[in-house]
Amino acid sequence: MTWRAGLLLGVGALTLPAWPAPFLGVAVLTAAVLLLVLLDRAMAVPxxxxxxxxxxxxxxxxxxxxxxxxxxxxxxxxxxxxxxxxxxxxxxxxxxxxxxxxxxxxxxxxxxxxxxxxxxxxxxxxxxxxxxxxxxxxxxxxxxxxxxxxxxxxxxxxxxPRFDSRRHLPEKLARLRVIDGVQVTRGRGHGTEFDTLREYTVGDDVRSIDWRGSARRADVLVRTWRPERDRRLVCVLDTGRTSAVRLGDEPRLDTAIDAALLLTALAARAGDRVDLLAADTEIRARVTGSGRPALLARLVDAVAPLQPALAETDFELIAAEVLRRERQRSLVVLFTALEAGAIGDGLLPVLPRLATRHRVVLAAAGDPVLNRLATATPAGPDDPYAAASALRALAERDRVRAALSRYGVTVVDVPGHRLAPAVADTYLRLKSLGQL
Structure with a gap:
């Protein structure tokens, strides 16, 4: 029944004074309107x-x-x-x-x-x-x-994902081309893979002279080297409890995803194979580096539905999965929080097995609120307690960072808005040094 039926009853009520018996008029009007409503309803399309x-x-x-x-x-x-x-x-x-x-x-x-x-x-x-x-x-x-x-x-x-960090990609690719081109043409450099032989020119590193090739050609030849290619990179996203913490206007997980996308785009252009793993108490997503032209699209599609799980991350599961899937030495970039409880009880016990076979980088997006609380001038009676808590949290982060460094782990600890370019810079530095 619509408002028109009520309007029809209201109009009919104006005629009640003309009825000899008002109650009879109400009954007749109501019955007539109900009959019209039922008839109209029957004529409606099912x-x-x-x-x-x-x-x-x-x-x-x-x-x-x-x-x-x-x-x-x-x-x-x-x-x-x-x-x-x-x-x-x-x-x-x-x-x-x-x-x-x-x-x-x-x-x-x-x-x-x-x-x-x-x-x-x-x-x-x-x-x-x-x-x-x-x-x-x-x-x-x-x-x-x-x-x-x-x-x-x-x-x-x-x-x-928004992939805001793609604005950094042209600059990182330019640096990659510099690393690639300069190291090939200037001799030994920091490359680790042999590229070609060429004639010696003044200024070349004498350590790059190929004596056997020089003897065969009766000319002095030097080896040229290029940065590593076809290396393996594994991005591991921690989707556990700590990934739900909001950094500014987005969760820590979204910041990590943005950094992983920039790193994947850069590494794929550098000729390296990229795998991705997302996990908390179970494996949430897997992406392998096969089919590189469509790798970034597949990775974006895989991480899009990821949501933080309100549970402690099982680093034993993550380590076992990485060791099972990656038989060759790889660069493992773990996107997680530099939190004493989660790292000390979860990651540190399994880190020796992981760091023995792979090069490990831990990328953590810091909370700028801690630094702001620690350095702010107290304005009220509760501010000193907040500052003390922030200083304690920062001190715990320093202790965790030192513990990770003892295992040879490279720690990238920067505010969330700087995480993506900082991780890309770390990758380029390791690549230029031949340490992937």
Whole structure:
């Protein structure tokens, strides 16, 4: 029943003074309106006779807008008068072009298109949750509506990471080209892989002279070297409890994902193989470096649905998985938090096995609030206690960093907004030194 039925009753009530018996008038008017409502409802198009499909985008980057269109087909021989509500999860940021309170008219055999603009506010999978169709009769007095009819067409929009750090990629690639080109042309340099033989020129390092080749050619030849290629890089994302901590306006996990994407793009262009592993108490995602042209796209798709788990990370599981998958010596970059409890009880016991076979880098996004609390001038009675707590947390980070260094682990501990370029710089430095 719609508001029109109430309006009709109100108009009929104006005639009650003309009735010989008011109660009889009320009964007759009510019965007449109910009869009209039932008749109008019977003339409405049944919702289960409608056909609903969707089309549109399946993926969108966080911060961008995608369009998904709902197609509502009316296969009956009656005109459809309906109100449509297409509901998505709140974080999908759905804005329908046709508001739910607007009456939609679809002729017999016709199809209506209802675009929905989606501007997600969170990374991950954002599904459509419910479609409600309210079919009204031609007099707009009665309506048919039943939950789940027609069935909501399934559609999930995958929200990809923003990848803000890609703005650093041109500068890092330029440095990579300098490392690659200069070391090949200037002789020994810091490269570790033999490239070619060429004639000696003044200024070349005499240690690069190839005496056997020189004897065969009756000329002085020097070896040229290039940075390592076809090395293995493993990015490990800690998706446990500490990854849920917010650094500014995003969780620590999102900061780590952004840094891992920049490192992957850089390493793939450098000719290295990149694998990715995400885990907490179980393995959440795996990506292997096969098929390098599509590696970054596959990695972005794999990390998009990752969410922090409110559980302690099982570093024993991570170490066992890395050792099982990576038989050759690799550079393992572990994105986690430099937290004394998690590192001391979880990572340090398994670190000797991991560091014996692989080169390990621990990348941690620090919380700028700690430094701000530790250095702020007290303005109230509680501020000294906050400063003392922050100083204690920073001291614990220093002790953890020292413990990791004793195992030969390279620690990258910087604020979140600097993590991605700092990790890329560490990779370039290790590559130039031949230490991957």
């Amino acid at each position: 919702p289960d006779a409608l056909t609903v499909t969707r089309s549109g985008e399946r993926t969108v980057r966080l911060g961008a807008t995608a369009t998904v269109t709902l197609h509502l087909a009316n296969p009956t021989d009656r005109t459809l008068y309906a109100q449509i509500r297409d509901a998505w999860v709140p974080s999908a940021g759905a804005r329908p072009d046709v508001p739910p309170d607007r009456l939609l008219t679809v002729p017999p055999g016709g199809t209506a298109t209802l675009p929905v603009r989606l501007t997600p506010t969170r990374r991950g999978d954002r599904p459509a949750v419910a479609l409600t169709v309210r079919s009204l009769g031609p007099m707009r007095l009665g309506a048919r509506q039943r939950a789940g009819t027609p069935a909501t067409p399934r559609w999930t929009l995958r929200v990809l």
